Amino acid sequence: MPDSNATASIHGGGHAVGVRDSGDSASSDPGGAVDSLTAQHLADHAVTRGDAVAPGVEVVTPSLPDPAAGAGHEIELKLLVAPDQLAGFNNAPVVTAHARNKGSRKHLTSVYYDTPKRMLWKNGFTLRVRQSGSRFVQTVKEQHSDDPLKRGEWEASVSSLAPDPLLAAALLPEELRSALADATLEAVFTADVHRHARMLDVPGATIEIAFDSGVIKAGEHCEIVSEIELELKSGNPAAIYEIAQRIADHGPIRPSIRSKSSRGFDLAAGAAPGAEKPRKLRLDPAVSLDESFAVVLRGSLRHLLQAMPAADDGRDTEGVHQLRVALRRLRAALHLMRPLGTSATLDGLEADARWLAQSLSAARDLDVFLTDTLPEIAEACPTVAGFDSLRSLAERRRELAYRTLRIALAERRCAAFVLGLGEWIETRGWRNDVSPDDLRRLAAPAIDFAGPVLSERHQKVLKRGRRFKKLPAERRHRLRLALKKLRYSIDFLLPLYGASKSAKKYARTLAGFQEQLGHYNDMAVTAGVIETLGTTSTDAAIAAAAITGWQTHAMAGVEQPLREAWRAFTKAPTPWQAEEA
Secondary structure: OOOOOOEEEEEEOOEEEEEEOOOOOOOOOOOOOOOHHHHHHHHOOOEEOOOOOOOOOOOOOOOOOOHHHOOOEEEEEEEEOOHHHOHHHHHOHHHHHHEOOOOEEEEEEEEEEEOOOOHHHHOOEEEEEEEEOOEEEEEEEEEOOOOOOEEEEEEEEEOOOOOOHHHHHOOOOHHHHHHHHOOOOEEEEEEEEEEEEEEEEEOOEEEEEEEEEEEEEEOOEEEEEEEEEEEEEEEOOHHHHHHHHHHHOOOOOEEEOOOHHHHHHHHHHOOOOOOOOOOOOOOOOOOEHHHHHHHHHHHHHHHHHHHHHHHHHOOOOHHHHHHHHHHHHHHHHHHHOHHHOOOHHHHHHHHHHHHHHHHHHHHHHHHHHHHHHHHHHHHHOOOOOOHHHHHHHHHHHHHHHHHHHHHHHHOHHHHHHHHHHHHHHHOOHHHHHOOHHHHHHHHOEHHHHHHHHHHHHHHHHHHHOOOHHHOOHHHHHHHHHHHHHHHHHHHHHHHHHOOOHHHHHHHHHHHHHHHHHHHHHHHHHHHHHHHHHOOOOHHHHHHHHHHHHHHHHHHHHHHHHHHHHHHHHHHOOOHHHHHHO
8 A cells, every 4th residue: 555645535425535556456366377277167257356457458358367366356345224215315416416327227146055054154265156138157255354344256157047066166275176166156145235336436446335235035934125335346445434334424334344155145044144253363473563453453353243143142151252352452552553643534433332332342251151151150059049030130221231131233333334444444544644754664574563562561571460369359450450451462472473482372371371261250240240130039139149259259269270370471481572582
C-alpha cells in the first residue's frame, strides 16, 4: 500500500467519503500445480475469476488457469437487511449517485455439493453449481487467511446443475484431489435467490452491489436471504467499508462475512453458527511495523465478525465467549498502538469496543455459571437442596442478558464501529495521526518496536508480582490485568521471533501462570453472578451458599500450584532479550 495519504471523495446524500487513491486491487496467491490427469479436462473449459472488466481495460479471452500462477479472489462484505426494507436501499443516495445504470436482474438457482462426510467443507472449500438463465457455472471457493473480506474463488462453465468433479479437483490441494476421486458428491442444500446487481464507479474503486432476496433450503428446513453484497471488482478494499457506511446512513444494516454456504451447511446439519478461535499469526521478522499493525488488526476484525452471528444466535455458548475474546484482543491491539501518540479515531474505536464488551459481559458470565460452575458443584453435592431453583433464576437472568446483547449487536453504533474499523485498517488511518519521526518508526522493522514493548510489559508483571506469596486479593487482581495485557502482546508480537524453543517455552509458561491466576477471578465472577440473581428463596440461598463455600475451599488447593507457576514464569527466558543479545 502506498505511503501517500491522498484521498478522493465519494458523494451521496450530502456525504463525502474519503477513499485512498491506490493501485492496490484484488490480488492473487500462489496455489498448487495442476496434475496431468485433470489438465486436459480443464483445457476444454473456460475458467475465469468472475471479475467485471473495468472500463478501458482490454478484454482477454479466458484460458486455462494454472493454480500455481495464482488464485482468483472474491473480496466482499455482506450487509444484512430486514426483508421489508431491502428494496428501499436500492435508492440510497450513494447508490444512485455512483451506479453506472439501473443494473441487471437475475434469478439464481445454486446447488452446493460435498461428500457425505463433508470433506470439502471441513477443509475450507465449497463447491457450487449456479444456474442463471440458460448458463451454468461451477465455482470452487476457499476461505482466505485472516482477511475478513477475502476468499479464493475459481469459476468454470459446465453443462448443467450437476457438478464436474474433475474440473473441481484441479483447483484443490493435492491431498484433497485423490480423496475426492474416491468419494461421491451429493447435493447438500440449494439457494434460490433473486438478485438485482449494479456497478458502482467510485474514485479509486469499482464495486458491484447486489441486492439478494430469496431462500436457502436444506431438506425440510429453510432460511430467508435478505442481504446486500458489496464485491470489489478493482481498486482498494477500503471503498467497500466506506460505501457500506453510506448505505448504513440510509437505514438499519448489520455487517457480516457469513456466507450463504456457511448458512446452508449449518442449516443442513441443524447446527448453530460456528465460532472459531483466533488464528495464530505468522509474521516475518523483516515485516514493517505498519504492515504488522495491519495484519494484527485485520485478524482481530475477522475474529470479531466471525463470532457475531454465533453470539447473536445464542445456541452455542462459544459464540459469546469468542466475541468477548475478539473484543479483548482488539482492545489490546489498539492499546499496543498508543506509543505512536494520541488519536481521536483510536480513542473512539477503543470506546466502542469497550461498550460492546460491556454489553455481552453478563451473558458470558451467566453462560459459564450455568454450563460449568453450577452443574459441577451440584453433581458433587447431591444432598444440598436448591440447585434447581438457583438454575431457574440464572436461566431467566441469562435470557435478559442475551436480549441486552442482541440489542447492542443490532444498534447502529455497532455497525458504525465495525465498518469504521475496517476502513481505518484498509486506509492505514493511523498514519494520519503520527509525527514524521513516528512515520519512520512505522516504516522500520516491527521487531525493533516489539522488543522494548514486550520488555516493558514483562517488567510490569514482575513488579506487580513482587512478594507474590503475601499479595492480597486486590493486588493479585491488578497483577492479573497486567498479565493479560502481556499475554495479548505476546500473541501479536512473539511470532516475530519465530518458532524458537525460548519463544515456545515463554508462551507456555505465561499461559500456565495466567490460567492458575484466573481461578481467583472465577470465584469473584461467580460471587457477582449470585449477587445479581436475588436468591430470596430459602432453597436458592442454600445452593448459593454451597457454591460459595465449595469455591472457597477449592482455592486452598490452588495456592501451591499458583506459586509454582509464578516461580516458573519469573525464571522463563525472554526471547526478545536473546534476540537483542
